Amino acid sequence: MSTSSNHRSWVASANGHPDFPLQNLPLGVFSRPGLSKRGGVAIGDMILDLRAALEVGFFNGAARDAAEAASRDQLNDFFALGASARQALRSELLHLLDESSPQLARLRPLADSVLHPMAECEMHVPARIGDYTDFYVGIHHAMNVGKLFRPDNPLLPNYKYVPIGYHGRASTICISETAVKRPNGQTLAPGATVPEFGPSKRLDYELEMGVWIGPGNAMGEAIAIGDAAQHIAGFCLLNDWSARDLQAWEYQPLGPFLSKSFATSISAWVVTAEALAPFRRAQPARPEGDPQPLPYLLDAADQQGGALDIELEVLLFTPQMKEQGLAPHRLALSNTQNMYWTVAQMVAHHSVNGCKLQPGDLLGTGTLSGPHAGQFGSLLEMSDGGKNAIALPSGESRRFLENGDEVIFRARCQREGFASIGFGECRGILLGA
Numbered sequence: 001m002s003t004s005s006n007h008r009s010w011v012a013s014a015n016g017h018p019d020f021p022l023q024n025l026p027l028g029v030f031s032r033p034g035l036s037k038r039g040g041v042a043i044g045d046m047i048l049d050l051r052a053a054l055e056v057g058f059f060n061g062a063a064r065d066a067a068e069a070a071s072r073d074q075l076n077d078f079f080a081l082g083a084s085a086r087q088a089l090r091s092e093l094l095h096l097l098d099e100s101s102p103q104l105a106r107l108r109p110l111a112d113s114v115l116h117p118m119a120e121c122e123m124h125v126p127a128r129i130g131d132y133t134d135f136y137v138g139i140h141h142a143m144n145v146g147k148l149f150r151p152d153n154p155l156l157p158n159y160k161y162v163p164i165g166y167h168g169r170a171s172t173i174c175i176s177e178t179a180v181k182r183p184n185g186q187t188l189a190p191g192a193t194v195p196e197f198g199p200s201k202r203l204d205y206e207l208e209m210g211v212w213i214g215p216g217n218a219m220g221e222a223i224a225i226g227d228a229a230q231h232i233a234g235f236c237l238l239n240d241w242s243a244r245d246l247q248a249w250e251y252q253p254l255g256p257f258l259s260k261s262f263a264t265s266i267s268a269w270v271v272t273a274e275a276l277a278p279f280r281r282a283q284p285a286r287p288e289g290d291p292q293p294l295p296y297l298l299d300a301a302d303q304q305g306g307a308l309d310i311e312l313e314v315l316l317f318t319p320q321m322k323e324q325g326l327a328p329h330r331l332a333l334s335n336t337q338n339m340y341w342t343v344a345q346m347v348a349h350h351s352v353n354g355c356k357l358q359p360g361d362l363l364g365t366g367t368l369s370g371p372h373a374g375q376f377g378s379l380l381e382m383s384d385g386g387k388n389a390i391a392l393p394s395g396e397s398r399r400f401l402e403n404g405d406e407v408i409f410r411a412r413c414q415r416e417g418f419a420s421i422g423f424g425e426c427r428g429i430l431l432g433a
């Protein structure tokens, strides 16, 4: 069934919904008072309860098997089934939830038993995340941060050959709206030779996309670049909270450690590759003089349609702004087209040495800044390493985050002739140490 904008749903709030119209149908794991954790699908401001829908006989055939896997208290089993199961479930849902569904007379009386108001539900991390890897494919962020440390040589020589990444911490990945505690750690004050211990004074966010891994590979076997898309189950928003002062002191020679591992926030809904299909783009051409990717990272179809056009937004909401009745303040607007490597290249590179990727593993893209002011995905870049204060409409200013500050990410896809879809929010309030 087509995903063009003229299909409407009998779930009225879906029509014109900024995030979850009929054309999106992202999956997540939710609970409600009296209702245990289970898989669901966002439709307007409602959640379709897959377990309840199965009980009343919503699905048949391949869609039924997919819905059973997706109805559990984690989506790992569903991710493991791969693209054909995802597509079967999606096409059945597009059909069932359409306002012109021939089954409308049967389905409508069931609405109360299968749909829950999203506002009354609690969302959970949608999968058991075995491993989390954070990449660094936002080239403007890499340039901006590189300039702070090496003004004459911002990009290291490996950057245009290797999709740079490091192994992150899965245990502290938390769902949107989870409060995050400012970490303690070692920092080196400017000019000092001996570190001090205490709360981070340079707490930052990083605007990233999360990539959910589907079937994955056996240890010792690489995922070929041409097959990589088959192993990507979907996408979310990801905030890689970063303690810049801890990071500066600890990161050499093995990379980030405690500056990152205290918390990573993700948005609750897994937006599928199928829902994002209309928003695929060609990978932007590399600047003149850049090397071609090595053959194991180069695939014609991936270069032609492996990039995504997703608009990304960062907002800050301080306690004082809330007191003054102000709206959250936009700090940045960026786009996933600022990635130097595609997600397929990230997957192919990650597995090329035989490293095993498993269903429910999570990849972060790295901070997705644009090249210009107003497009920076971290405060480190906005404040030029903490040198410049950022003015807020409340009369306050920030170089880094203060306790009580709430960071909000949003994302949306727009294209003429297609329904816009969004990701829901990735939110987190920073608490004191």
Ligand code: MN
Residues within 6 Å of the ligand: 134, 135, 206, 208, 240, 364, 366, 367
């Ligand atoms: Mn990061």
